[in-house]
Amino acid sequence: MTTVLLALAAALAYGLSDFLGGVVSRRTSVWPVAFTACVGAAAGTVVLALVVPGDPTRADVLWGLLAGVGSGTGTAFLYRGFASGRMGVVAPVSAVGAAVLPVAIGVVVGERPSVLVWLGILVALPGIWLVSREPAVEDAPGGVAEGVLDGVLAGVGFGVLFAALGQVPDGAGFVPLLGTQVVSFLSVAVAAVLLGGNPVPHRPLEWGGLGAGVLATLAVVCFLFARQQGLLSVAAVLTSLYPAFTVLLATLLLGERLHRAQLIGLAFCAVTVACVAAG
Numbered sequence: 001m002t003t004v005l006l007a008l009a010a011a012l013a014y015g016l017s018d019f020l021g022g023v024v025s026r027r028t029s030v031w032p033v034a035f036t037a038c039v040g041a042a043a044g045t046v047v048l049a050l051v052v053p054g055d056p057t058r059a060d061v062l063w064g065l066l067a068g069v070g071s072g073t074g075t076a077f078l079y080r081g082f083a084s085g086r087m088g089v090v091a092p093v094s095a096v097g098a099a100v101l102p103v104a105i106g107v108v109v110g111e112r113p114s115v116l117v118w119l120g121i122l123v124a125l126p127g128i129w130l131v132s133r134e135p136a137v138e139d140a141p142g143g144v145a146e147g148v149l150d151g152v153l154a155g156v157g158f159g160v161l162f163a164a165l166g167q168v169p170d171g172a173g174f175v176p177l178l179g180t181q182v183v184s185f186l187s188v189a190v191a192a193v194l195l196g197g198n199p200v201p202h203r204p205l206e207w208g209g210l211g212a213g214v215l216a217t218l219a220v221v222c223f224l225f226a227r228q229q230g231l232l233s234v235a236a237v238l239t240s241l242y243p244a245f246t247v248l249l250a251t252l253l254l255g256e257r258l259h260r261a262q263l264i265g266l267a268f269c270a271v272t273v274a275c276v277a278a279g
Helices: 002-027 030-051 056-085 086-107 115-131 148-165 175-194 204-227 232-239 242-254 260-278
Strands: none
Touching: 002 030, 002 056, 002 204, 002 232, 002 242, 030 056, 030 175, 030 204, 056 086, 056 175, 086 115, 086 148, 086 232, 086 242, 115 232, 115 242, 115 260, 148 175, 148 204, 148 232, 148 260, 204 232, 232 242, 242 260
Protein backbone atom coordinates (compact mmCIF):
# COMPACT_ATOMS: atom_id res chain seq x y z
CA MET A 1 0.00 0.00 0.00
CA THR A 2 2.91 2.37 0.72
CA THR A 3 4.17 1.93 -2.84
CA VAL A 4 0.72 2.76 -4.21
CA LEU A 5 0.33 5.93 -2.14
CA LEU A 6 3.83 7.20 -2.92
CA ALA A 7 3.46 6.48 -6.65
CA LEU A 8 0.09 8.27 -6.74
CA ALA A 9 1.69 11.23 -4.93
CA ALA A 10 4.35 11.24 -7.65
CA ALA A 11 1.61 11.19 -10.32
CA LEU A 12 -0.15 14.13 -8.65
CA ALA A 13 3.07 16.15 -8.46
CA TYR A 14 3.90 15.36 -12.11
CA GLY A 15 0.36 16.32 -13.13
CA LEU A 16 0.70 19.67 -11.37
CA SER A 17 4.15 20.21 -12.86
CA ASP A 18 3.04 19.44 -16.41
CA PHE A 19 -0.05 21.62 -16.10
CA LEU A 20 1.98 24.59 -14.89
CA GLY A 21 4.79 24.07 -17.40
CA GLY A 22 2.37 23.50 -20.26
CA VAL A 23 0.39 26.67 -19.56
CA VAL A 24 3.53 28.80 -19.24
CA SER A 25 5.22 27.34 -22.34
CA ARG A 26 2.14 28.04 -24.45
CA ARG A 27 2.14 31.67 -23.36
CA THR A 28 5.88 32.22 -23.75
CA SER A 29 8.57 30.03 -25.33
CA VAL A 30 9.20 26.30 -24.95
CA TRP A 31 12.94 26.09 -24.37
CA PRO A 32 13.38 28.69 -21.60
CA VAL A 33 10.47 27.15 -19.68
CA ALA A 34 11.90 23.64 -20.05
CA PHE A 35 15.34 24.89 -19.03
CA THR A 36 14.14 26.79 -15.95
CA ALA A 37 12.02 23.78 -14.97
CA CYS A 38 15.16 21.64 -14.91
CA VAL A 39 17.05 24.36 -13.00
CA GLY A 40 14.24 24.47 -10.43
CA ALA A 41 14.37 20.70 -10.08
CA ALA A 42 18.15 20.83 -9.58
CA ALA A 43 17.85 23.55 -6.92
CA GLY A 44 15.32 21.49 -4.97
CA THR A 45 17.54 18.43 -5.15
CA VAL A 46 20.57 20.33 -3.82
CA VAL A 47 18.66 20.94 -0.60
CA LEU A 48 17.72 17.26 -0.34
CA ALA A 49 21.27 16.10 -1.03
CA LEU A 50 22.62 18.35 1.75
CA VAL A 51 19.98 17.44 4.31
CA VAL A 52 19.53 13.70 3.73
CA PRO A 53 22.70 11.59 4.22
CA GLY A 54 23.59 8.77 1.88
CA ASP A 55 26.40 6.53 0.72
CA PRO A 56 26.16 6.29 -3.07
CA THR A 57 28.42 4.00 -5.04
CA ARG A 58 29.91 4.86 -8.41
CA ALA A 59 27.23 2.74 -10.08
CA ASP A 60 24.49 4.68 -8.25
CA VAL A 61 25.89 7.98 -9.53
CA LEU A 62 26.14 6.62 -13.08
CA TRP A 63 22.51 5.48 -12.97
CA GLY A 64 21.58 8.97 -11.79
CA LEU A 65 23.45 10.57 -14.71
CA LEU A 66 21.71 8.28 -17.20
CA ALA A 67 18.38 9.20 -15.62
CA GLY A 68 19.28 12.87 -16.19
CA VAL A 69 19.62 12.31 -19.93
CA GLY A 70 16.14 10.79 -19.93
CA SER A 71 14.68 13.52 -17.74
CA GLY A 72 16.09 16.39 -19.80
CA THR A 73 15.11 14.81 -23.10
CA GLY A 74 11.63 13.98 -21.85
CA THR A 75 11.05 17.48 -20.48
CA ALA A 76 12.29 19.17 -23.65
CA PHE A 77 10.11 17.19 -26.04
CA LEU A 78 7.10 17.21 -23.71
CA TYR A 79 7.04 21.00 -23.54
CA ARG A 80 7.72 21.30 -27.27
CA GLY A 81 4.80 18.99 -27.90
CA PHE A 82 2.55 21.01 -25.60
CA ALA A 83 3.45 24.22 -27.43
CA SER A 84 2.98 22.89 -30.98
CA GLY A 85 0.24 20.27 -30.57
CA ARG A 86 -2.57 19.30 -28.25
CA MET A 87 -2.05 18.18 -24.66
CA GLY A 88 -4.67 15.54 -25.42
CA VAL A 89 -2.26 13.98 -27.92
CA VAL A 90 1.15 14.57 -26.35
CA ALA A 91 0.38 13.70 -22.71
CA PRO A 92 -1.10 10.22 -23.22
CA VAL A 93 1.54 9.18 -25.74
CA SER A 94 4.34 10.22 -23.40
CA ALA A 95 2.69 8.57 -20.41
CA VAL A 96 2.26 5.23 -22.18
CA GLY A 97 5.92 5.24 -23.18
CA ALA A 98 6.97 6.16 -19.65
CA ALA A 99 4.95 3.24 -18.27
CA VAL A 100 5.82 0.52 -20.77
CA LEU A 101 9.62 0.85 -20.85
CA PRO A 102 10.22 0.44 -17.08
CA VAL A 103 7.77 -2.48 -16.93
CA ALA A 104 9.67 -4.24 -19.70
CA ILE A 105 13.00 -3.60 -17.99
CA GLY A 106 11.61 -4.69 -14.62
CA VAL A 107 10.52 -8.03 -16.07
CA VAL A 108 13.91 -8.49 -17.75
CA VAL A 109 15.76 -7.98 -14.45
CA GLY A 110 13.58 -10.55 -12.68
CA GLU A 111 10.48 -8.78 -11.32
CA ARG A 112 7.36 -10.98 -11.28
CA PRO A 113 4.16 -8.99 -10.67
CA SER A 114 1.04 -10.94 -9.70
CA VAL A 115 -1.77 -11.63 -12.18
CA LEU A 116 -3.93 -8.93 -10.55
CA VAL A 117 -1.12 -6.39 -10.86
CA TRP A 118 -0.62 -7.34 -14.52
CA LEU A 119 -4.35 -6.77 -15.06
CA GLY A 120 -4.03 -3.32 -13.50
CA ILE A 121 -1.02 -2.53 -15.69
CA LEU A 122 -2.87 -3.60 -18.86
CA VAL A 123 -5.92 -1.53 -17.91
CA ALA A 124 -3.70 1.49 -17.22
CA LEU A 125 -2.48 1.76 -20.80
CA PRO A 126 -5.87 2.52 -22.42
CA GLY A 127 -6.77 4.53 -19.31
CA ILE A 128 -3.75 6.79 -19.73
CA TRP A 129 -4.61 7.27 -23.39
CA LEU A 130 -8.32 7.97 -22.92
CA VAL A 131 -7.99 10.27 -19.92
CA SER A 132 -6.21 12.95 -21.94
CA ARG A 133 -7.94 12.36 -25.26
CA GLU A 134 -9.88 15.14 -26.94
CA PRO A 135 -12.92 14.36 -29.09
CA ALA A 136 -11.55 16.13 -32.14
CA VAL A 137 -7.88 16.07 -33.11
CA GLU A 138 -6.66 17.95 -36.13
CA ASP A 139 -4.32 15.74 -38.12
CA ALA A 140 -1.15 16.95 -39.67
CA PRO A 141 -0.33 16.11 -43.33
CA GLY A 142 0.06 12.37 -43.80
CA GLY A 143 -2.58 11.59 -41.18
CA VAL A 144 -0.23 11.93 -38.20
CA ALA A 145 -1.57 14.07 -35.36
CA GLU A 146 0.69 17.01 -34.52
CA GLY A 147 2.75 16.45 -31.40
CA VAL A 148 2.77 12.64 -31.62
CA LEU A 149 6.50 12.40 -32.38
CA ASP A 150 7.30 14.76 -29.50
CA GLY A 151 5.11 12.64 -27.24
CA VAL A 152 6.90 9.45 -28.27
CA LEU A 153 10.34 10.98 -27.66
CA ALA A 154 9.19 12.39 -24.32
CA GLY A 155 7.84 8.97 -23.31
CA VAL A 156 11.14 7.28 -24.14
CA GLY A 157 12.99 9.92 -22.12
CA PHE A 158 10.76 9.53 -19.06
CA GLY A 159 10.90 5.74 -19.41
CA VAL A 160 14.70 5.93 -19.21
CA LEU A 161 14.36 8.24 -16.19
CA PHE A 162 12.11 5.82 -14.28
CA ALA A 163 14.07 2.71 -15.26
CA ALA A 164 17.47 4.21 -14.35
CA LEU A 165 16.31 5.66 -11.02
CA GLY A 166 14.74 2.30 -10.25
CA GLN A 167 18.27 0.89 -9.98
CA VAL A 168 19.31 3.33 -7.23
CA PRO A 169 18.97 1.82 -3.71
CA ASP A 170 17.59 3.74 -0.75
CA GLY A 171 20.99 3.89 0.98
CA ALA A 172 22.41 6.05 -1.81
CA GLY A 173 20.67 9.20 -0.60
CA PHE A 174 19.95 12.02 -3.04
CA VAL A 175 23.39 12.59 -4.56
CA PRO A 176 22.54 10.41 -7.60
CA LEU A 177 19.31 12.40 -8.04
CA LEU A 178 21.34 15.62 -7.94
CA GLY A 179 23.39 14.26 -10.83
CA THR A 180 20.12 13.48 -12.60
CA GLN A 181 18.88 17.05 -12.34
CA VAL A 182 22.18 18.66 -13.35
CA VAL A 183 22.43 16.48 -16.45
CA SER A 184 18.77 17.15 -17.23
CA PHE A 185 19.16 20.91 -17.69
CA LEU A 186 22.36 20.39 -19.65
CA SER A 187 20.41 17.98 -21.89
CA VAL A 188 17.69 20.57 -22.42
CA ALA A 189 20.29 23.19 -23.34
CA VAL A 190 21.93 20.84 -25.85
CA ALA A 191 18.56 19.86 -27.34
CA ALA A 192 17.58 23.52 -27.69
CA VAL A 193 20.79 24.39 -29.52
CA LEU A 194 20.55 21.37 -31.83
CA LEU A 195 16.92 22.14 -32.69
CA GLY A 196 17.47 25.85 -33.22
CA GLY A 197 16.04 27.13 -29.94
CA ASN A 198 17.35 29.39 -27.19
CA PRO A 199 17.11 28.06 -23.61
CA VAL A 200 18.01 31.38 -21.95
CA PRO A 201 14.92 33.07 -20.41
CA HIS A 202 14.38 36.71 -21.41
CA ARG A 203 10.91 37.41 -20.00
CA PRO A 204 9.77 37.13 -16.35
CA LEU A 205 6.98 34.69 -17.19
CA GLU A 206 9.49 32.22 -18.63
CA TRP A 207 10.85 31.75 -15.11
CA GLY A 208 7.53 30.09 -14.29
CA GLY A 209 9.24 26.86 -15.17
CA LEU A 210 11.01 27.00 -11.79
CA GLY A 211 7.77 26.09 -10.00
CA ALA A 212 7.19 23.21 -12.40
CA GLY A 213 10.73 22.02 -11.70
CA VAL A 214 10.27 22.00 -7.92
CA LEU A 215 7.07 19.97 -8.36
CA ALA A 216 8.95 17.58 -10.67
CA THR A 217 11.60 17.11 -7.95
CA LEU A 218 8.86 16.22 -5.46
CA ALA A 219 7.47 13.74 -7.99
CA VAL A 220 10.85 12.06 -8.52
CA VAL A 221 11.44 11.79 -4.77
CA CYS A 222 8.04 10.14 -4.30
CA PHE A 223 8.79 7.77 -7.19
CA LEU A 224 12.16 6.84 -5.69
CA PHE A 225 10.57 6.02 -2.34
CA ALA A 226 7.78 4.09 -4.08
CA ARG A 227 10.35 2.06 -6.03
CA GLN A 228 12.31 1.31 -2.89
CA GLN A 229 9.16 0.02 -1.17
CA GLY A 230 7.95 -2.19 -4.04
CA LEU A 231 8.27 -3.22 -7.68
CA LEU A 232 9.62 -0.90 -10.38
CA SER A 233 6.80 -1.94 -12.71
CA VAL A 234 4.10 -0.98 -10.19
CA ALA A 235 5.70 2.33 -9.23
CA ALA A 236 6.28 3.33 -12.86
CA VAL A 237 2.76 2.49 -14.05
CA LEU A 238 1.02 4.29 -11.19
CA THR A 239 3.28 7.33 -11.57
CA SER A 240 2.43 7.37 -15.28
CA LEU A 241 -1.21 8.06 -14.40
CA TYR A 242 -0.24 11.74 -14.10
CA PRO A 243 -2.32 12.83 -17.17
CA ALA A 244 -5.45 12.16 -15.11
CA PHE A 245 -4.47 14.93 -12.71
CA THR A 246 -3.53 17.27 -15.56
CA VAL A 247 -6.95 16.80 -17.14
CA LEU A 248 -8.73 17.36 -13.83
CA LEU A 249 -6.78 20.57 -13.27
CA ALA A 250 -7.64 21.79 -16.75
CA THR A 251 -11.30 21.03 -16.02
CA LEU A 252 -11.37 22.80 -12.65
CA LEU A 253 -9.13 25.79 -13.40
CA LEU A 254 -9.51 26.35 -17.14
CA GLY A 255 -13.14 25.30 -17.52
CA GLU A 256 -12.40 22.49 -19.96
CA ARG A 257 -15.07 19.79 -20.23
CA LEU A 258 -14.55 16.14 -19.39
CA HIS A 259 -15.68 14.20 -22.44
CA ARG A 260 -16.98 10.62 -22.49
CA ALA A 261 -13.62 9.15 -23.48
CA GLN A 262 -11.92 10.98 -20.60
CA LEU A 263 -14.49 9.74 -18.09
CA ILE A 264 -13.95 6.17 -19.29
CA GLY A 265 -10.19 6.70 -18.99
CA LEU A 266 -10.56 7.95 -15.39
CA ALA A 267 -12.60 4.82 -14.61
CA PHE A 268 -9.82 2.67 -16.06
CA CYS A 269 -7.28 4.52 -13.91
CA ALA A 270 -9.38 3.81 -10.81
CA VAL A 271 -9.45 0.10 -11.73
CA THR A 272 -5.66 0.17 -12.12
CA VAL A 273 -5.16 1.63 -8.64
CA ALA A 274 -7.53 -0.93 -7.13
CA CYS A 275 -5.84 -3.89 -8.86
CA VAL A 276 -2.31 -2.79 -8.01
CA ALA A 277 -3.23 -2.04 -4.41
CA ALA A 278 -4.99 -5.40 -3.97
CA GLY A 279 -2.19 -7.34 -5.70
